[in-house]
Each structure stands twice: as C-alpha cells, then as structure tokens.
Amino acid sequence: MVFSSVLGFPRIGAHREVKKAVEAYWAGKLSAADLQKAAADVRKTSWTSLKKHNVDLIPSGDFTLYDHVLDHSAAFNVIPKRYVGLGLSDLDVFFALGRGRQADGVDVPSCEMKKWFDSNYHYVVPELSEETKFKLLYNKALQEYNEAKELGITTRPVILGPISYLVLGKASKEASANFEPISLLPKILPVYKQLLSELKAAGVDSVQVDEPILVLDKASDLDKQYATAYAELAPVAPKIILTTYFARLDSNINFIAKLPIAGLHIDLTRAPEQLDGVLTAIKSTQINLSLGVVSGRNIWKSDFTTAIKQGQKAIAALGHDRVIIATSSSLLHTPVTLANEKQLTEQQKDWFSFALEKAEEVATIAAILSDSQDPQVAAALEANRISIAKRREFEHTSDDAVRKRVASITPDMYHRKSEFAIRKEVQATKLQLPKFPTTTIGSFPQTKEIRSARAKHGKGDITDAEYDEFLKKEIETVVRFQEKIGLDLLVHGEPERNDMVQYFGEQLNGFVFTQNGWVQSYGSRYVRPPIVVSDVSRPKPMTVKWSSYAQSITKNSMKGMLTGPVTLLNWSFPREDVPRKLQSQQLALALRDEVIDLEAAGIAAIQVDEPAIREGLPLRRSDWNEYLGWAVDTFKLATAGVEDGTQTHSHFCYSDFGDIFTSIQRLDADVISIEFSKSDMKLLHTFQQYGYSNQIGPGVYDIHSPRVPGEQEIIDRLKATLTIIPAHLVFVNPDCGLKTRGWKETETSLANLVAAARWARANV
Numbered sequence: 001m002v003f004s005s006v007l008g009f010p011r012i013g014a015h016r017e018v019k020k021a022v023e024a025y026w027a028g029k030l031s032a033a034d035l036q037k038a039a040a041d042v043r044k045t046s047w048t049s050l051k052k053h054n055v056d057l058i059p060s061g062d063f064t065l066y067d068h069v070l071d072h073s074a075a076f077n078v079i080p081k082r083y084v085g086l087g088l089s090d091l092d093v094f095f096a097l098g099r100g101r102q103a104d105g106v107d108v109p110s111c112e113m114k115k116w117f118d119s120n121y122h123y124v125v126p127e128l129s130e131e132t133k134f135k136l137l138y139n140k141a142l143q144e145y146n147e148a149k150e151l152g153i154t155t156r157p158v159i160l161g162p163i164s165y166l167v168l169g170k171a172s173k174e175a176s177a178n179f180e181p182i183s184l185l186p187k188i189l190p191v192y193k194q195l196l197s198e199l200k201a202a203g204v205d206s207v208q209v210d211e212p213i214l215v216l217d218k219a220s221d222l223d224k225q226y227a228t229a230y231a232e233l234a235p236v237a238p239k240i241i242l243t244t245y246f247a248r249l250d251s252n253i254n255f256i257a258k259l260p261i262a263g264l265h266i267d268l269t270r271a272p273e274q275l276d277g278v279l280t281a282i283k284s285t286q287i288n289l290s291l292g293v294v295s296g297r298n299i300w301k302s303d304f305t306t307a308i309k310q311g312q313k314a315i316a317a318l319g320h321d322r323v324i325i326a327t328s329s330s331l332l333h334t335p336v337t338l339a340n341e342k343q344l345t346e347q348q349k350d351w352f353s354f355a356l357e358k359a360e361e362v363a364t365i366a367a368i369l370s371d372s373q374d375p376q377v378a379a380a381l382e383a384n385r386i387s388i389a390k391r392r393e394f395e396h397t398s399d400d401a402v403r404k405r406v407a408s409i410t411p412d413m414y415h416r417k418s419e420f421a422i423r424k425e426v427q428a429t430k431l432q433l434p435k436f437p438t439t440t441i442g443s444f445p446q447t448k449e450i451r452s453a454r455a456k457h458g459k460g461d462i463t464d465a466e467y468d469e470f471l472k473k474e475i476e477t478v479v480r481f482q483e484k485i486g487l488d489l490l491v492h493g494e495p496e497r498n499d500m501v502q503y504f505g506e507q508l509n510g511f512v513f514t515q516n517g518w519v520q521s522y523g524s525r526y527v528r529p530p531i532v533v534s535d536v537s538r539p540k541p542m543t544v545k546w547s548s549y550a551q552s553i554t555k556n557s558m559k560g561m562l563t564g565p566v567t568l569l570n571w572s573f574p575r576e577d578v579p580r581k582l583q584s585q586q587l588a589l590a591l592r593d594e595v596i597d598l599e600a601a602g603i604a605a606i607q608v609d610e611p612a613i614r615e616g617l618p619l620r621r622s623d624w625n626e627y628l629g630w631a632v633d634t635f636k637l638a639t640a641g642v643e644d645g646t647q648t649h650s651h652f653c654y655s656d657f658g659d660i661f662t663s664i665q666r667l668d669a670d671v672i673s674i675e676f677s678k679s680d681m682k683l684l685h686t687f688q689q690y691g692y693s694n695q696i697g698p699g700v701y702d703i704h705s706p707r708v709p710g711e712q713e714i715i716d717r718l719k720a721t722l723t724i725i726p727a728h729l730v731f732v733n734p735d736c737g738l739k740t741r742g743w744k745e746t747e748t749s750l751a752n753l754v755a756a757a758r759w760a761r762a763n764v
C-alpha cells in the first residue's frame, strides 16, 4: 500500500485568521489565551480537512505564530541576551525576537530575517555562539501531536533537523572570530534526543525531520556530522523520515543512504532527474522513499500521468510498501484552498490546485498507485487527464507580437549610452542633489484610510474619479511631508499600490489574480502572488500618471518607482510550460516601455526594485551562471533605454549579497539601496573589495520594526559606512519601503535620518 503525505500545511488560516489574531494581540485587543485559541482552531481545521481528504501522513508541529525556525530557537533557549530579563512573557519574548519591541521602556530591535532558501518566505536567523546554552524549554512538536490526538487525528510531527538548524543560524556578536555554528552540534544533540525521545514515549510512530540544507553544495562537507548526529538520534527517536526539498541531492545521496533513517523524502518537482540515482543508492537499504510529486511551490494542478510514472518506477525498484506519495515540500508556500475563489473563471479554476486540492492530489495518486478499485479514484484520474489536456491546449496559444519582440532584442538594448562616470556628471547637473542625498525606498505608510478607500473602490462604492482624487491627496500629503522634513529625492509614496507585484500584474496582460490566495511572507505579512498564465505585455502606461502628478506639485526631483522583471517573476507563480528566462524578458520589455514613458514625462530618477533577485538563485552553484545571466540582462533590458541624465536606481533587501556581487555591479544602476541595517559592516567591506563603483545607499535603519532609530544611532551607522565607501557615492535612506509602518514612527525616524545626513554634510 502506498501512503500519501503532506509535508506541512499553510499556517495562516483560509481567511487569514492567524494574521488577524496575532495583530489583534499585538494591538492589545486580544488576550494571549484567545490568541492561542484562534491558533488551535486553525490547526484543527487543517488537520480535519487533511484527514477528510484521506491523507495518510498528516503533519503536526509545523504551525507557527510567526516563523517555524524561530519556534525552534525559542524552544531551544536560543534567545540572545538582549531579550532576556525585560520582564516579558515567553510569548512576548518570542514576538520581540521576530519583530522587535518598543514599548513600556523596552527597546529591542528584531533579529535578522533571511529568505528561506529560494522562496519568498523569511525565517528568523538563530544567533549562536560558544556561549549558547541549549535547553529544551518545551516540546512544541509533542504538544501539537497530543492536541491532534485528542481530536482523534494521528499525525506525523515535523521538526527542523539539527544540522539544518545550525547551518541556517549565524554567529552572534558574542561569538569568537572563527566560530562556526555547526561546531555546536555536540551541544545541541542532547536537546534533539530529549525532544525525539519524548515523542517516542508518547507513541509517535514516525517523525518528519527536515534537513533542507542537504540540497545545498555545502552539505557535502557535512557527511561526518550527519553520520554522527543521526547515529545518536535514531535509537531514541520514532522512525525518522529525513526530508529534503527545493533541489537535488546529487552526491550527498551517497552518505544519506548510509544513515540510520526509516525514510527519505526527495523533491521530484524541482529535480525529477534525481530519482534514478536515489533509487539505486537506497535500493539495498531499508530506507523508504517519499516522492515529492505534487509541487509545494507552485499552484498548477499536478499532471497525474507524470507522478504515476515516477511512482511506478519507485515501486518497481522498492516495492509498494517502501513508497510514499507526497507534496514536494511544505505547502506553506501555496494558498489554502481554491474553494474561496469566486472570481476565477471555470477555465482558470480548472488549471490550479492550492494546498487543500494538493492534499487531495497526493491522496488520489497514492490510491492509484495502490491499485485502488474505487470508482471515485478512477474518475479523479480521468478528470485530471482532461484538465491537463485542456491546459496544454491553452498553453499553445501565444501572443505572436510579444514573442517576435523578444526574438528581435538587440545587444545594444542592454547598455546605457555612456558609462557611469559620465552619467554621474550629467545627472549631478540635472538633479542638483546635495552631498549625502537623502531619499526613501518608495512606499509610505499604507494607512487604514488608504486600504479602506482601495477596498471601497474595488467594490464600486466610490467612483474612479473619487478614488483618483483620494490618491492625489495622499500623494500630496506625502510630498509635502518630505519637503517639510527636508528629504532631497522625493517619492510619491505608492498609495495606489496594493502590493508591489500585484499592482503591476493587474495592469499587464498575461496575469491572473486570486481573491484569497494569501501566502505567508514573514510573520503576519502575507502576499497574494499573481499567476503568470500567458505571454506578458503592457497595454498602457502603469505609473506615469501618479509620478508625473507628484512631480507637478514639487520643485524637488521625483523618483519614479517600478518593480523589476525578475522580482515580478519571482514573486508570482510562474508558468511551467516556458522557461523563466522568456517570462522575464517579456516583463522587461513591458517595463522598458514604462521607464521610457516616465522619462518622457519628466521624471529624472527611476527606481526599479529587484529585492527578489537573490532568492531566485538556484540552490546549486553549478546552475547559478545561467540564472544570473538572464536575470541581470533582463534588468538591464528594462532600464538601459534612458538618456545619460536619467538616474536609475535599484533596491535590494534580504539579500545575501556575497553570492551576487559581480552581478549587482553588472546591473549598472546609477544608485542602489541595500538592506544593511541588520547585517554587519562585513557586507560593505565586501562591496568595496569587489570594487563596487556606482552610488550606494546602505539602509541606515530597519523599517521592518516599529522601533525608531535615534539620530546618533544613524550618525554612527553613517560614520561606519564612510570608513568604507567614498563619501561622494553615499546616499542616505532607510533599508526598505515604509508601507508597513505607521506615520508616527515614520515621521520621527525620517527626521532623524535627515538630521544625520545634515550632520554628515557639515562634518565629513
């Protein structure tokens, strides 16, 4: 019998219940007990619906109120000193780690967040040092396992494995210079042993231990650590199912196959080619194989034929009882259910599968492979065949004009007319910015009023003209505010944008939108990624009206604001029938027209945000060049069409720049702004070492928290920056847009930022 399994489920609730509860708790409007109750309700709904869909192995312990890596840190006592002794409850310490806290005399910034592999999910980075004293403060996996059990549902607990946990962490400030987090393995293993043996004692049959770093190149040096760790854990643990996802194991399978594990999970949607090698490697072992055949990362209905073929191949090698059919990864990267989509056409609905539908898919595929005689299963197989055939037919229709335009891109379209040094002079005359120009990243607070006006406009409660008037007023407020506090290069504030990707997707041909397709990005921030379904083009200008209005009411230079092609693609659900490169080129051509239109409308600075460029990097280094090649090229294609006097900006946040320095230089933006407030000076040293030559604004404070940075704090940051980056290249700006912030903190923070820049002008 082939079992079905889901590796993890969205933890936000079908109607964003968790966001609502968490934010109400933060606002003091919901008690801790009621927050936990809301969370338990969401878990209950997830478990019961997975069970209803006949999933055999249902996950527990994967739920979180903020981030699952943070859950491990909090439970393992990995709590940096600055959060200890503040008189906060455990729950408030947990949230303080995730989002900082500034209230009642407590003032702590949040911990660093990083992208979870190549996804748009962010995890809170564990801070580790020789001083770290691991201790199991509570056993979350066990608690949730018991909670499900009381509901009559047997689950498989999910935990993040010890080696991935350590490798995803970073050395804290207290750590000595050559400290490596992995050196803590002997110290963390007792905690894992305790956790796992408690699960075993509670009657847990198998436990899902996620070791996603096994798909990274660096895991190949960790074979000994894996051998030691799992040899210690296996004897005291329930059956261990070691889970890997997002890429291929390559040669790491050689040491994995020798581990004392009961099962191994591999991702066959991202790396179908690894199946043969893995089968050969584990054939003569006892290891069961969990096949990730249903994508946890995209929303297209699975093609059962492919999945069945893969399943049959595995069964032929291992036998029915050693094969599990699973989602490729946790489904946290997909929306909860298609059932709440009322605006998609029937044709569109038939193309997609969200988390719940995917759960049904794994159950059906497993049933087919178990030779089920159930007529419903046969009907589901036939229905899938028909749906897939229809989608293939649709995919064959292409927009010839768009395809032709891509085919006729010429090399000169990738290059600015002159080199940076020349452009810098022309722009200095044109923009007249002072030394240490101050600017922001684009968005200003998305207030309740803005959101409610947008909602009203969406429902037709206010007319287009009324909404336009409202937005103009907002823009005016933001412009006047910036003038008042003395910012130099202004922005219009992006009040018209629901989201930096959705806004563009809605105006481009080729995208489809959901009503409830929310996916967690970090903490209580969820996004609703658009879906690319066909060739992309721009029917008409998208932002020119707003930017030129903003420019018309001020003497300062206005910076136009666009989302770059790579980010539009990486933060959407892409097509799977054509390469990402082609989709990115189509987006770039659409944006190129927009950039040129903005320039023609008198906008002298244009920022094309690419915060997601790093996260699209393939996980295996051997695949990097191909991606970086087209990613950089398409950014240039979007931006290089302007005259020398137009200053192009780009913005990156959450980037591990280490990997992409040369590519950042190759983008040849006149100015880049980077997330830097939470990383250390090493980052800037590296920019310098790589000889970064264009202008740069290292974010001087962290906007992801409501905390207000003091003027002196910003001056210190600037001073440190100036020991590394030449003064004439430095811009002063926050580290990202202000849309998630309130006006109060924005006002004080930006005033401090301007004061710091003035200090620098006078003293440097």
Ligand code: MET
Binding pocket: 441, 442, 443, 500, 561, 609, 611, 651, 653, 736, 737, 738, 739
């Ligand atoms: C995640 S990057 C955000 C950039 C965008 N221009 C903003 O200010 O919101």
Ligand SMILES: [Zn+2]
Binding pocket: 441, 611, 651, 652, 653, 735, 736, 737
């Ligand atoms: Zn940003």
